[in-house]
Amino acid sequence: MSSTNKHTLEPEDTLNGAGRYDPNFTSHVISAMGPKTDPRLRKVMTSLIRHVHDFAREVDLTVDEWMAGVDMINRAGQMSNNRRNEGQLLCDVIGLESLVDEITFKQASEAKDAVTQSAILGPFFRHDAPLRQMGETISFDTPADAEVTYMHGVVMDATTKLPVENAEIDIWQASTNGLYEQQDDKQQEHNLRGKFRTGKDGEYGFYCIRPTPYPVPDDGPAGELLGMLDRHPFRPAHIHLIVIKQGYKPITTQIFDADSKYLDNDSVFAVKDSLVVKFEERQGDEKAKLELKYDILLAATE
Amino acid sequence: MSSTNKHTLEPEDTLNGAGRYDPNFTSHVISAMGPKTDPRLRKVMTSLIRHVHDFAREVDLTVDEWMAGVDMINRAGQMSNNRRNEGQLLCDVIGLESLVDEITFKQASEAKDAVTQSAILGPFFRHDAPLRQMGETISFDTPADAEVTYMHGVVMDATTKLPVENAEIDIWQASTNGLYEQQDDKQQEHNLRGKFRTGKDGEYGFYCIRPTPYPVPDDGPAGELLGMLDRHPFRPAHIHLIVIKQGYKPITTQIFDADSKYLDNDSVFAVKDSLVVKFEERQGDEKAKLELKYDILLAATE
CATH class of the missing domain: 2.60.130.10 (Aromatic compound dioxygenase)
Incomplete structure (x- = not known):
């Protein structure tokens, strides 16, 4: 069935081929990055997109659950100011600051200067x-x-x-x-x-x-x-x-x-x-x- | 060396044993969830924490890079209101909304009712x-x-x-x-x-x-x-x-x-x-x- 003369919406139209979910979706998103993307940013975003997508598929994350997370992030931003960083604190309670501390220190300790x-x-x-x-x-x-x-x-x-x-x-x-x-x-x-x-x-x-x-x-x-x-x-x-x-x-x-x-x-x-x-x-x-x-x-x- | 009578700070003190980074850190964070945690939330957060940590280790995420991300999230919240959801849009541009749409639709299409x-x-x-x-x-x-x-x-x-x-x-x-x-x-x-x-x-x-x-x-x-x-x-x-x-x-x-x-x-x-x-x-x-x-x-x- 050609993609350009499909004139019927069938129940399975939002499902996809081989796997449980579209196996090409994540690489499609990653490949959207243009040639002028900074190489380090490309590396970071490639890994981030892959892990965020894998997470969503692994737990079959629903729209409602995702929106609850979005709401939490938006409210964290709204209560942050010069004296309080709620986005940072959200990361802290899932151990992310401590982990990047460890990573950064290790990187630094391996550096020649x-x-x-x-x-x-x-x-x-x-x-x-x-x-x-x-x-x-x-x-x-x-x-x-x-x-x-x-x-x-x-x-x-x-x-x-x-x-x-x-x-x-x-x-x-x-x-x-x-x-x-x-x-x-x-x-x-x-x-x-x-x-x-x-x-x-x-x-x-x-x-x-x-x-x-x-x-x-x-x-x-x-x-x-x-x-x-x-x-x-x-x-x-x-x-x-x-x-x-x-x-x-x-x-x-x-x-x-x-x-x-x-x-x-x-x-x-x-x-x-x-x-x-x-x-x-x-x-x-x-x-x-x-x-x-x-x-x-x-x-x-x- | 006992953990309770260490009286010298050595250069390698923020490094850890076996792997490049502490191999027990992520399970330690996950195990902090208490017994009253909702089972579905426990499943979602376990996967989220694991993938976020794996991402940070995979790219050797630095403190500065992480803080740039926190700043972006806080600013997204600050510009969101009833007519605009910038946190949602941030997810959209990395394909997350489209992915949870697919997941939710698939879940729904498999449900008996x-x-x-x-x-x-x-x-x-x-x-x-x-x-x-x-x-x-x-x-x-x-x-x-x-x-x-x-x-x-x-x-x-x-x-x-x-x-x-x-x-x-x-x-x-x-x-x-x-x-x-x-x-x-x-x-x-x-x-x-x-x-x-x-x-x-x-x-x-x-x-x-x-x-x-x-x-x-x-x-x-x-x-x-x-x-x-x-x-x-x-x-x-x-x-x-x-x-x-x-x-x-x-x-x-x-x-x-x-x-x-x-x-x-x-x-x-x-x-x-x-x-x-x-x-x-x-x-x-x-x-x-x-x-x-x-x-x-x-x-x-x-």
Whole structure:
């Protein structure tokens, strides 16, 4: 039957040949990309289209189910602004941010130079944290339920184990109410964040608070999804840090309190065993109840 | 090394064991779903998470690339409203709507009853199109560049080939400027749409216009994506129709003009060969230059 003189609509007209679904459909969509498509974008979109189509066929996704997903995405966009990224959070609760973090770090660690390395920052990093003096605190108006901690250690060359001087450590953490300073009018500017530079001995040290678990914002589509998946919104207690030194690969990571709840079921799946640390009792320091010794090894870029 | 007394951050700490990336990560995310998750949702999300993660690993998706996607999704939501669904359009240009249409239709055609069938309507369907008399026109204030067409045919039982009386045909199409009446202040309410019911002979017939190609809205993220993929935004000329009759499976489809541009590269991938029809010269009818004879076979539900 010619395709150009078909004058009858038959019941099977929206069905297709060989397989359960049209076996050529996906390659048809992929081949629509024109010759001027950027090669990397072509690679990414080819894989994305293939996996999205395979997903739809694998679960026999219906129009109603797909439209529910579209609605969720549109509402995520509508509630996003400079202070909130609900699209990102939707990705986070299905583990995508944590996965691309891993991928990006791995890519960077395999690169011969540091230029291609991408910083993995999370939504609450600020570029303008103040440089503080070694031994100072990052906690101001410290809440009564906070356990003050002295965090310290040595930054070393991963190969030689020699101390690295003038390495910059950028630290940020949420307060005991689960909020970062830019989310919380009651915290002063730059509370619980700061930069420190190591001395000749590679040592760093400052006062902070023991981190506490907190929920990701759950009043939007990401929270709805968590609810439908019978999951809680909490993240285990963690501290963010970036360590930078010219000639070394930068490190961006989070460290997790070994005694925290939710280590095994972080709502955004960022915990790795090697990043779990133990807070110890601190002796002879009236300013801190706890201490955390944490050494940092940097890999040279050449 | 125990996971709870690790006090050194080493360069390989965000890398993982066996494979290039953590081989257990995806199953960890999937297993986070709680016991109260709806079984169908669990099936859908398990497949979605697996395919999204496989996609990210397959192309080594970076944080920057992922964030560009998040930004596109957030902006799609922000420009969506009651008259525009940019999230849907983003799906359309990667073929997802057309694919879930096919899946839903196939599911419905395999169902033993009509109750589970889902209507595939597209964004411009209206439930309240007026019932018109057989032989009337759906085109008012017909533009000068329109080619008036008499569309007609017989609705038959797919098995017996006997005429089906009182079948309802719901038709809608865009004007020659590419706009449906609800997108265009210059078209009167319900222009180029209407419902018709077949008589005893199963026949239907009405005047409409030959459809013309038009672009999907390309001033948002979907248009950006089309541009980056070196693709045009045009859809080939088509007419939408739904045919409903108690005791038969409803049909929702689009038919395409065989002489239209873009048949081989519909921007939303809805063309199927069997839905391509040929408009012919009409003789002896001063009201129409063209005619389209189109018979419709309905499958009984029992």
